[in-house]
Amino acid sequence: MLWSALLPSPAHSPAPRTEAAQRALATWALQFTPRVALVDEAVLMEVQASVRLFGGKRALRDRVLGEGREVGVAQLAWAPNGLAALALARAGIENGFKRELDALLDTLPMATLSATHPHRLTLEHIGCRTLGDVRALPRGGMARRFDQHLLKALDQAYGLAPEVHEWVTLPEHFEERLELMARVEQAPALLFGARRLLLVLSGWLAARRAGVTAFTLKWAHDADARARARAARSPSARPLIARPRCIVRAAMAYTIWGCEPGPVYRGRSGAGQHAALHAAVSSPLPDAARHGLSHELGLVLERLSARLGPQRVLRPVLCEDHRPEWMCRWQLAALPLPRHGAPTTGLPQPAFLLPVPLRLLVREHRPLYQGELVLLLGPQRVEGGWWDRVGDEDRMRNVVRDYWVALSPQAGVVWVFQTRLDESACWFLHGHFA
Template identity: 35%
Template sequence: MRLWIGLYLPRLPLDVFSPHWSAEAASVVLEHERVLAASPLAQAGGVREGMRRGGVLMLLPQARLHEREPAREAAAMQALAMALLQYTPQVTLAEEASLLMDVGASLRLFGGVRALCRDIRAKVRALGFTARLSCAPTARGAWLLARGGSGHALGMASLKRHLDRLPAALPLPARPFAAWLDGIGCLSLGQLRRLPRPGLQRRCGGALLGVLDAAYGMTAELFDWIAAPTTFQARLELFDRVEQADALLAGAHSLLLQMTGWLCAHQLAVGRIVLLLEHERGRVARPPTVLDIVLAEPTWRDEHLVRLLRERLGSLSLEAHVIGLVLEAPEVQAMAMPSESLFPEPGGSEQDQWRMLELLVARLGPENVLQAAPRADYRPELANRWVPVQRTRRTAQQQMPPQLPPDLLSLPRPAWLLAKPVALLMRDHRPFYGSPLRMASTPERIEAGWWSQSQTRDYFIAQGQDHAHYWVYRERIAGADGDTAPRWFLHGLFG
């Protein structure tokens, strides 16, 4: 099924200069000293499109005036297109602040047309833009429906009915002839199509007929698709100085959406992201604050990354105002698609467990969430160390000791190993710990260490009169004080 989605941004100048314009007193965008766009509050104060700057200041002296910047608008459209690459690699820029997406191959993946459109609308709002969305079997038809606000058409018959009701002057080639079309009573595209084609071509040129034929599916269409760069770095300039770190989440989310689209375009997953919080420039300039987030499991979805940033920003205390954000993805790898099992494991998948650990790290700090890392040492107190759980599984696997013989793996070990062995008393030539201990196993000999750190021990499983089991060892070297009697130590307790 061939299906196109058209996105038209009717308020792009306002969206670019102030995504939160509805909360302001008034916002006005000027082009050549005349009003191009005005927020609802400015319109309520009497500001109209085409009004001069002096008239705006006379009506609303407190209005916020912005000059239109085409370069900034183009950058905003490019950022939006980059974020939408997560739905399809076929995204192209169209006229008048519009985007076209060929989503026919993505419908099943995202749960159908309605779910896909709902998700795209949510992403566009998260990026801070106001958009009008439409669906059609042709790209030019989707653009005309979005531009005219005429809804969705999933079949050619429905598309023709919707297009026939649109104004005749809506296509760009028809606008110079709007007065002539109105004078002959041609008010809709349906009436325009019924005019004689040779005469319409002589009067308006072949461009208008080309647009109509493409919209109604009579000719093929060719496009230049958006190409994602080889590396990712996105910057967002804030519209005001931000003093609270948690207020930066909305801007960081928009950057994450761009990164998600870039990752999907290249079939990559990110293992580490870096968010730079830029501060004041000039004489009071200071280096940016760096938020470095290392992921235990590479991902290409933004939901989990947003939760991690929310935790990190919520616990961050800013030392200076923030005026801009920069997001980088320094560590990426090939995307590994998840495998769906017929019977899911209880407690969630392995990826869900790693995401939970990452949230704990973001909330408690990397030094407070540790994991065991075995070491190649036979001495029990040195055979393990605790390292931050942020280390990836690849790094942990590189630090794993060599495979032990099967006979050593079968030896029992206590569930509780004491941090420091406890010297035991001797009564009637037997170690004593609350009661005389009886050896319940054959000895396990451990000789390890170098030079002054060498250890020679015989380990036993001992049982007390209360039937509790202990892990004890006997030193095989006489004490330094000349006492030749072996010394016994308690090193662990069995559960």
Template identity: 35%
Template structure:
């Protein structure tokens, strides 16, 4: 088993249902010209009402009226298939979209990394189910046989020694043969590949053409033709058509969760992260509005991306009802996981500092979460600087080398010492600096214990012992 086929039997319907909070509500897809509208696909609830694929639109309206109708969007269907190709790229470097309604990938070289087929198959099914795609999974020695088997049954895994036995049971209309050749074979009474392969090759070529013989050779593995491989795009773009006007940001959380989950799947496949993405909100009679989501470090966890986007979206003001929702991510730097201890002492529900910082920024805003930076200045009030994530670091991280300890709480403005000094614990430490910028200071600093038992960092003018000013407190 060298190739796997992911067949998507109802991809067009899944593209719509995975964006709906209630996929059990009756829904149909419509296609065709305006004069001959037909039901392209119907979900289980709609089929229970009697609606079927291929029905004229007028017939469907006569049968039932309590169902949702959505126009078929071929571009969205193809975009979903490309998303699944991105996902498959995380398991194989050879992924192709050359087969209709399917994603085919080579797995022979991935076994040492991800395990054999019996390990991969259940893992893939869990991930595809979480993404909201109905699927069939099969494995075979070559991609053409894998695609043919997936059109017949689900879960088949055929090795080279049983390939011909399984091919013999494939109906000719499901084998990917040329359409004209299928009609000719059916008129000859040949219903499956076993009967076709039993015929003389020269006779089949004369009656059905060389295209049939080439396809039979592909299915049997007699030829190894190259396939055009898929390569992930450098940026991520996804869009959800809401189908109705949404006035509350809370109603956008379900499509937001789906978009961020798709982004996370794409990032995992390319082994990267995202540093910034934009939520684009479409309105009917108003210009589109954007909600940027910036991160201080690349991230790719689906839950984390959703929480950050949710915080930004809840702060945004919607100028008009939303009818469409997009997510754009172009800044995709490499992702470097955080180093963790083997025996992590962090509580189970605790958050590491980088994730907590990002959530606080998303909830409170960029200006409410500041970064402290040391500066090369001995004056305590100028030895540090606070800046937000929007601002670049104004100076290099140069640390002064103080001679004594520093308090954890530095007052913005020194205050007179109101209580007496019980004892002097250390000092004096003289700080004399700033003559070049007009902020000249000449101070003697002491670590004292006040009459109330507090530890304070006080100073006075150099050479004096009176007029003590409190500059900071120790915990």
């Protein structure tokens, strides 16, 4: 497993501001994985299933690191489980895979594991300074003296017990608030806060697979108590449509100073209009050809054959043949299609055929494939090919087979056949049902 722990900017600010930063960071992290959890002051992500989607571990790490700094990540770490990643992040260590996890965690201060905090004084009095010291204590004595939570947390951090987290749910509507570190009186200085809000909005949109057509930035002013009350009732707000960063930069002066003069101390962003994004189509065929218009498809195949060469543009053709290996063949796209299709069969046909049938072991006249097969449907005899010569060789592709739909204890429903031309009948696996 691959886990990442993200720590928001350090807590020299009030607790409500830290909690807001943690929630914003969790919303941003949902674009990488739906498995995002809030644990103590950190945000944990389980990203094992997302590695291939983002181009590998290195590319995923670079993106999380690059964008994370801009949304307020002070420290991040990677480890095989969530609690280990959190402990490494607190210790300032990013890579939890450079050494064995046990050896790496044993050297960390025991304060990096939250379960040790209630027992810190007792553990220090008996000489514990690191997680390795705590782990070396007798488990029986720890179970009697301390609560079970400490032992459970140690086992989870070292990968000896599974973790259970409550995953963050994606909000239906986006509205995020950002408390600025100081009063801002110059419009360019607000670009930092605006960019952070836009990055969180981008993460929310990516998690929802949606795009935004309009959003609103609101700035709360702080000239004096009267202006603050007036700003709370009617903060500066302008809807911004498309190209968020460019429009924010171009319209910043008008948006901020057009309604309420004075310093700005808070920013808020909301998505007004959003819609689902359609998946990008990478097919070289135009829309009309993809929707089955034969005249458009013919023109496209003709152009592709002229540009790429006729030998590189092929189309599948169904053949009137009961033998599964030769029910379909590939021919040049420039050639006309034959006026026949595949023959109808009695038994269900599998979705996946093996390129070469796999010979099966037989025990007491029963074929074996990940257990003894149970024959469900069949037999269906397939016979033919006495006319089909193999190239210039003096042999034919003649087959006589009895096909069965069978059930494997481990592999599920499969397609097998028994030969009839050999001296001794043999069983082969030929396909899997989806």
